[in-house]
Structures are given as structure tokens and as C-alpha cells.
Amino acid sequence: MLAARDFVFLKRGINWANLPGFKESINSQKQKFAAFGLNTQDLVALIGGHTIRTSGRLLSNYRLYNFTNGGPDPAINPAFVPQLQALCPQNGDGTRRIDLDIGSGNRFDTSFFVNLRNGREIEYSKKLWM
Incomplete structure (x- = not known):
């Protein structure tokens, strides 16, 4: 599995600026991959690697409590919000990590992709991948 930092190293990237930003559209991400001779299949494989990754609470808390007027990101399935809030209490342990899948x-x-399609994702950029 090719991880993001491995991608930069293998393509002799000089810094993290070569990585797609977490708010970039799928088209922008595809262009960055294409610049290194990679295709959409490579991008999907990298995204799929999130099935065995964790996320820090900082990004999760932003999407759960501070996205719009102190509320959750409307892109998150409303039925999933209470489960995420139980995993990431607003004033809970800031070092705790949660599974992305x-x-x-x-x-x-493949459950990561099913969750992604159903609005049961944690990281902001996931909604841009669809």
C-alpha cells in the first residue's frame, strides 16, 4: 500500500506541498497525481488505504462541533453524528485517535468506500472525493 508520505518520497518530492490538500477537489487531486505519472486508479488505491488509518480528534472536532454555527458538518450523515460525538466528546481527550473506517x-x-458513499466518513476531504 502506498502511503502519502511514501508517494512524495518515491516521486522525489521536495516537501509536503506536493501532496493534495485536504480541501482539494477530486479533479485537483487527479491533476496532482497525473503530474507524477499516476492515474485515477492510483488515487483510489491511496484513498482506500484510509480503511486502516486513524484520525486525530482536532479535525473530527472541527467537523462535529465548529463547522457551521457551532454545529456539525452537514455532509456527515445526521444519523452518524451521535456515534461520532460519542467517540469524540467536545471536551474529551485531545490525543485520542479514532478509526477512519x-x-x-x-x-x-471495501467498507471504507461504503461508509464514504453513505456520509459516514470522518475527514473533510472525503466528501470531495465523491
């Missing part, structure tokens, strides 16, 4: 974070499978 809720339900099968320790397995490499």
Missing part, C-alpha cells in the same frame, strides 16, 4: 478499522476491505 468505523466498524472495520483493522481490516483492509
Whole structure:
């Protein structure tokens, strides 16, 4: 599995500026990959690697409590918000990490993409990938 930092290293990137930003559109991400001779399949493989990754609470808390007028990001499935808030209480442990693939974070499978499609994702950029 090719991780983001490995991609930069292998393509002799000089710094993290070569990575797609977390708010970039899918088209922008595809262009950055194409600049290094990679295609959409490579991008999807990298995205799929999130099935076995964790996220820090800083980004999660932003999407859960401070996105719009102190509320959650409307792109998150409303039925999923209480589960995320239980995992990431607003004033909870700031160092705690949560699985990006809720339900099968320790397995490499397709559930990450199912969660993504159903608005059960944690990181902001995921909604831009669809």
C-alpha cells in the first residue's frame, strides 16, 4: 500500500506541498497525481488505504462541533453524528485517535468506500472525493 508520505518520497518530492490538500477537489487531486505519472486508479488505491488509518480528534472536532454555527458538518450523515460525538466528546481527550473506517478499522476491505458513499466518513476531504 502506498502511503502519502511514501508517494512524495518515491516521486522525489521536495516537501509536503506536493501532496493534495485536504480541501482539494477530486479533479485537483487527479491533476496532482497525473503530474507524477499516476492515474485515477492510483488515487483510489491511496484513498482506500484510509480503511486502516486513524484520525486525530482536532479535525473530527472541527467537523462535529465548529463547522457551521457551532454545529456539525452537514455532509456527515445526521444519523452518524451521535456515534461520532460519542467517540469524540467536545471536551474529551485531545490525543485520542479514532478509526477512519468505523466498524472495520483493522481490516483492509471495501467498507471504507461504503461508509464514504453513505456520509459516514470522518475527514473533510472525503466528501470531495465523491
